[in-house]
Amino acid sequence: MSETVLELEKLTIALPPGADRANAVSDVDLVLRAGKVTCLIGESGSGKSLVARSILGLLPRPHVRVGSGRILFEGQDLAVAPQNNMRVIRGAKIGMIFQEPMTALNPLHTIGRQLDEVLRIHTQLGKTARRARVLELIDSVHLPEPGRIIRSYPHQLSGGQRQRAMIAMALLLSPRLLIADEPTTALDVTTQAQILYLIRELQREHRTSVLFITHDFGVVADIADEVAVLQRGTLVERGTAAAVLGAPGHPYTRALIAAMPKLVPPPARPANVQPFIVEARDIAKTYGTRSMFGGRVTPALAGVTIELRRGETLGVVGESGSGKSTLARAVTRLLPIDSGEILLDGADIAQLSRRQLRPIRKRVQMVFQDPYASLDPRQRIIDIIAEGPVIHGTLPAKAREEAQTLLGLVGLDPSAAQRFPHEFSGGQRQRIGIARALALHPEVLIADEPVSALDVSVQAQILALLADIKARLHLSMLFVTHDLRVALQVCDRIAVMKHGEVVEVAPTNDIFFNPQHAYTKALFMAVPGGTWQDRQDWKAPPERIGRKP
Amino acid sequence: MRLARYIGYRLVTALPVIFGIIVLNFLLIHLAPGDAASVLAGESGAATPEYMEELRHKFGLDQSLGMQFLTYVSNMAHFNLGYSYRNDADVSGLILERLGPTSLLMLTAFGTALALGIILGLLAATGRNSWRDNIISVISLVAYATPGFWLGLMMIVIFSIGLGWLPTSGFDTVGSGHQGWAEVWDIGRHLVMPAVSLALFYLALYARLMRASILEQTGMDYVTTARAKGQTERRIITGHVLRNALLPVVTLAGVQAGNLIGGSIVVETVFGWPGIGTLAFNALQSRDLNLLLAIFFISACLVVIINLAVDVIYVLLDPRMEI
Numbered sequence: 001m002s003e004t005v006l007e008l009e010k011l012t013i014a015l016p017p018g019a020d021r022a023n024a025v026s027d028v029d030l031v032l033r034a035g036k037v038t039c040l041i042g043e044s045g046s047g048k049s050l051v052a053r054s055i056l057g058l059l060p061r062p063h064v065r066v067g068s069g070r071i072l073f074e075g076q077d078l079a080v081a082p083q084n085n086m087r088v089i090r091g092a093k094i095g096m097i098f099q100e101p102m103t104a105l106n107p108l109h110t111i112g113r114q115l116d117e118v119l120r121i122h123t124q125l126g127k128t129a130r131r132a133r134v135l136e137l138i139d140s141v142h143l144p145e146p147g148r149i150i151r152s153y154p155h156q157l158s159g160g161q162r163q164r165a166m167i168a169m170a171l172l173l174s175p176r177l178l179i180a181d182e183p184t185t186a187l188d189v190t191t192q193a194q195i196l197y198l199i200r201e202l203q204r205e206h207r208t209s210v211l212f213i214t215h216d217f218g219v220v221a222d223i224a225d226e227v228a229v230l231q232r233g234t235l236v237e238r239g240t241a242a243a244v245l246g247a248p249g250h251p252y253t254r255a256l257i258a259a260m261p262k263l264v265p266p267p268a269r270p271a272n273v274q275p276f277i278v279e280a281r282d283i284a285k286t287y288g289t290r291s292m293f294g295g296r297v298t299p300a301l302a303g304v305t306i307e308l309r310r311g312e313t314l315g316v317v318g319e320s321g322s323g324k325s326t327l328a329r330a331v332t333r334l335l336p337i338d339s340g341e342i343l344l345d346g347a348d349i350a351q352l353s354r355r356q357l358r359p360i361r362k363r364v365q366m367v368f369q370d371p372y373a374s375l376d377p378r379q380r381i382i383d384i385i386a387e388g389p390v391i392h393g394t395l396p397a398k399a400r401e402e403a404q405t406l407l408g409l410v411g412l413d414p415s416a417a418q419r420f421p422h423e424f425s426g427g428q429r430q431r432i433g434i435a436r437a438l439a440l441h442p443e444v445l446i447a448d449e450p451v452s453a454l455d456v457s458v459q460a461q462i463l464a465l466l467a468d469i470k471a472r473l474h475l476s477m478l479f480v481t482h483d484l485r486v487a488l489q490v491c492d493r494i495a496v497m498k499h500g501e502v503v504e505v506a507p508t509n510d511i512f513f514n515p516q517h518a519y520t521k522a523l524f525m526a527v528p529g530g531t532w533q534d535r536q537d538w539k540a541p542p543e544r545i546g547r548k549p
Numbered sequence: 550m551r552l553a554r555y556i557g558y559r560l561v562t563a564l565p566v567i568f569g570i571i572v573l574n575f576l577l578i579h580l581a582p583g584d585a586a587s588v589l590a591g592e593s594g595a596a597t598p599e600y601m602e603e604l605r606h607k608f609g610l611d612q613s614l615g616m617q618f619l620t621y622v623s624n625m626a627h628f629n630l631g632y633s634y635r636n637d638a639d640v641s642g643l644i645l646e647r648l649g650p651t652s653l654l655m656l657t658a659f660g661t662a663l664a665l666g667i668i669l670g671l672l673a674a675t676g677r678n679s680w681r682d683n684i685i686s687v688i689s690l691v692a693y694a695t696p697g698f699w700l701g702l703m704m705i706v707i708f709s710i711g712l713g714w715l716p717t718s719g720f721d722t723v724g725s726g727h728q729g730w731a732e733v734w735d736i737g738r739h740l741v742m743p744a745v746s747l748a749l750f751y752l753a754l755y756a757r758l759m760r761a762s763i764l765e766q767t768g769m770d771y772v773t774t775a776r777a778k779g780q781t782e783r784r785i786i787t788g789h790v791l792r793n794a795l796l797p798v799v800t801l802a803g804v805q806a807g808n809l810i811g812g813s814i815v816v817e818t819v820f821g822w823p824g825i826g827t828l829a830f831n832a833l834q835s836r837d838l839n840l841l842l843a844i845f846f847i848s849a850c851l852v853v854i855i856n857l858a859v860d861v862i863y864v865l866l867d868p869r870m871e872i
Binding site: 056058086087088089090091092095096098100103104105106107108109117118121122153155166169 | 769770771773774775776777778779780781788789792793866867868869
């Protein structure tokens with residue numbers, strides 16, 4: 001056993017009165033060892049991020065505070081250490097990286113200045129020595145041209161580059177412990193794989209202890225030595241990665257793992273030979289304006305052609321900026337396109353006016369990603385669902401009656417009708433969003449990342465609901481997602497997009513067994529924990545670290 | 550270099566705006582019933598039609614509208630703002646003479662409001678919910694709700710008439726013949742009350758905005774990052790939060806800088822400050838159209854210039870601005 005770096009002893013974090021529970025976490029015992037990555041996994045609201053923050057004394061005080069228990073680090077109890085002592089530890093002995101590197105960096109300071117700040121706080125080094133150290137660290141996280149990077153502002157780097165800069169900043173003074181709070185959640189899957197590899201690599205080099213907070217068992221499988229599972233503030237299981245992932249003991253852990261869509265080939269389905277219901281032919285869309293003084297133009301769709309057959313689910317898979325959401329909005333005509341044709345049942349709707357589109361709108365409905373932002377907070381659920389049919393001429397009383405039925409169809413209690421969106425959880429709101437889309441009896445459902453904002457157990461329920469509804473109502477569905485696991489589970493065919501182009505379209509089975517395009521192969525390679533659930537040769541790290549993305 | 554190109558670009562795009570103002574001005578003259586000749590004739594008490602004709606010919610009012618427009622534009626292009634018959638003087642001379650006092654008043658008021666507002670907002674936000682915050686909040690609420698002219702009158706009553714500390718009105722002491730620092734001191738004493746009554750409303754506004762902006766920024770992730778680096782709270786505010794929090798204040802200040810010209814009319818009138826504001830007020834009362842239009846034009850140009858200056862400041866503050 002390697003030495004203990006930090007130990008949590010019966011850590012309890014108290015929430016302010018009136019919160020949904022008295023303590024965010026209760027009696028958490030956790031040991032972090034040198035040279036080991038410990039993953040703390042839990043769903044949203046489990047208290048995992050608060051545990052991470054409590055170690056550095058970064059809880060949002062005075063409302064949230066350590067209630068009892070000890071945080072032992074180098075013979076000190078950090079739970080009661082004075083601020084002055086904490087400042088010496090922060091950044092120097094314990095480094096931290098965050099989920100969203102764009103907001104975690106000051107937008108007005110250069111990367112170099114933000115790294116330099118750490119050295120200015122904690123060391124007596126001169127300017128030249130500090131610069132040398134900063135450049136060395138920037139180089140060690142494999143950022144190209146360190147000299148240029150330190151002069152750049154955060155917005156001038158990509159998400160992955162920003163997270164690399166954050167990691168460099170956290171490791172400047174070779175801390176004994178690195179706390180990583182969902183460091184790859186905001187990143188694309190291929191970037192995520194690279195960042196995970198980087199953390200692994202640096203951590204082994206420096207024998208740093210890492211506390212890695214995540215919600216994703218795939219990521220855990222890729223990086224963890226030890227795993228601790230947090231359920232609503234209680235640590236329900238902990239052990240080595242091999243033990244927890246291989247033979248989970250607690251029912252909650254088993255349920256979480258079971259809820260994860262598997263990276264397995266779907267059962268082969270008979271080919272769909274129905275006629276096309278939606279055809280997008282060579283559609284193009286650019287954002288930005290051209291002016292006589294230049295201006296910036298970003299192509300979002302560069303001549304995309306896709307075809308959706310009746311009764312089919314077509315997945316559109318791609319990373320951020322690939323144009324997949326633009327495509328979804330373009331085929332619903334929520335977004336004007338520059339050129340191309342959009343055929344609905346053979347009729348071109350690309351050039352129709354707003355008025356002409358009215359009757360078309362109800363045939364194509366959309367389910368949005370963010371169930372919090374896509375429902376009007378001041379409308380009752382019944383009105384949210386009934387509004388569409390009323391606009392299209394249904395009598396209000398009848399529309400409401402149908403809305404009640406729909407609530408049952410999406411698995412909500414009839415009493416939900418008179419309540420407001422904020423009274424529901426994320427999964428329930430997504431059910432409301434689906435009911436709203438179904439109220440117009442659409443033929444085509446466009447789902448834009450419908451489960452990305454949801455916890456994995458809720459995600460499984462929503463996917464099941466969508467599949468059920470699709471089959472019952474004979475819908476055709478365009479399913480936009482960044483998650484290959486989800487796409488494999490729900491789609492009949494998958495289109496892979498990159499830089500505004502479709503690089504490959506094939507039936508799901510073919511894409512899984514025989515991806516043609518290099519990018520599709522890279523996407524499959526990058527799926528976190530890809531080898532764990534499904535192949536026999538999975539081994540717990542560090543043996544598996546050879547898989548460099 | 551890129552900044553210079555940006556300023557050049559903005560100046561070029563300001564030209565159509567200024568041309569638009571000229572067109573609007575011209576249309577305003579001709580929309581008003583009657584013309585300069587009838588106004589003059591009306592005031593002289595009696596005028597024969599021949600005399601009217603002669604006046605019209607003298608002012609070029611007998612020409613076609615198109616010709617008159619061309620003449621007007623060409624005059625403007627040569628910075629010839631016309632002649633004020635009322636004051637019997639060149640309009641440009643009148644305005645130039647008043648531009649100094651007005652600029653002094655505006656810049657003093659605006660600078661004070663911005664600087665003090667930012668400082669007060671900072672003090673309030675860093676001592677959130679303390680007595681300091683409460684006092685600043687109450688003061689800014691009162692200042693926010695008090696009309697400038699009323700404040701001006703009350704200050705005259707208290708500080709000039711009651712206490713005799715400050716002069717009631719004017720730009721300097723007439724006939725005192727002060728020179729050098731004595732003159733600066735004299736003008737400064739005259740400036741205090743008009744500047745305060747003009748500034749107080751904006752000061753309160755900026756203090757409140759700055760407080761809210763700082764509180765918003767202190768909740769941002771990069772502040773947590775700075776804390777996780779081991780930075781002190783004081784340095785987090787001065788090094789990270791302050792500049793980020795300034796951005797919305799600068800945006801609002803830029804929009805409002807133009808309003809100051811309007812606000813200064815009232816304050817200048819109350820304090821008899823010999824600026825553009827009083828000039829505009831008098832021109833309005835005596836229907837001195839040429840002068841009024843020239844003041845419109847100059848104020849509009851000032852707003853264009855101030856907006857450009859604010860945008861440049863914004864670019865310097867925020868590297869994310871693409872220029």
